[in-house]
Amino acid sequence: MQGVHFLLSLLVLGLASSFASAYDPSPLQDFCVAVKDSEIKSALFVNGKFCKDPKDVTANDFFFSGLDKPGNTSNRVGSNVTQLNVDKIPGLNTLGISLARIDYAPYGLNPPHTHPRGTEILVVVEGTLEVGFVTSNQQDGSNKLFTKILNKGDVFVFPVGLIHFQFNRGYTNAVAFAGLSSQNAGVITIANAVFDSDPRINPDVLTKAFQVDKNIIDYLQKQFWVDNNN
Structure with missing residues (x-):
């Protein structure tokens, strides 16, 4: 199962990269690794972010370990979102993409929310989810709900900025991975x-x-x- 998780997450990343450049700035060089505030004195300012000097960049700036570990869902909504944005992987800066793992307890909910700076593409790797998003600014003034029941291997897209949710309809845990078209979709x-x-x-x-x-x-x-x- 662990191998399946990682293969599917790579698929999500690949799909998300096709629409990533529409929102985050286009890179002006190979990479612009973000630096911490304490390191700004020795940083270069490019594309609206402070960048680490390329000679100081290491492979660890593009690396994260532990996404195979379930998140803690023992809260009132019964879900946990592990975000891998530019705060977790500095090398994502200016690349216009990020990733999240979402864990759901039985009947757990990722409550209605929006990502103001990114479209989301979600793939279910375990369990069954009820998902949906609500439109805005329809000509007749209505807000239409687009909803679907997803099973293992199913994929669904949530357009940028629209209210959406995921709900675990099953008696067992569920897991999904999501790619987002921003280094920090919010x-x-x-x-x-x-x-x-x-x-x-x-x-x-x-x-x-x-x-x-x-x-x-x-x-x-x-x-x-x-x-x-x-």
Whole structure:
């Protein structure tokens, strides 16, 4: 199973690379390895990011180990997203691509969220998932849901910026890998952003927006909202 996981993740990376250059800057050289803030004094500034001096670059700047290990799904939503973006692999800087492993406990949910800077292509390697995304700005004013049941080996695409989700419908764990068309696609989990912002959004705003009693908004803003992204 471990070998299958890695083969499928490589497939995801290959597919995602075909649309990666549409959003992140095009590279001006072979690579532009990102550096930590503490190293900026000796860095070169290219493509909007500080780059490590090429003579100091090593193979480890393009390497990550441990994606075969399951993420901890013992949280309220029952899922864990292990992101491999430019923060985890500095060599991804300017390359316009990243990868994630998503683990789901039985009936675990990767809650409705968006990636403001990247399209996502997801492949299921274990279990059964219900997935979907919602359109925006339709001519008739509607928000159409595109949804599908995915089994092992199935692939689904979530267009950039649109709200989407994955839900494990089975009695066993599920695993998926996702490629994203950005070195740092970002993630906005809808419920967390709306009800757990700092400072809180004025309850009067949310009461009117959701057309519910203010007590419901007060209740939701007092909950402990889980971030399942690592």
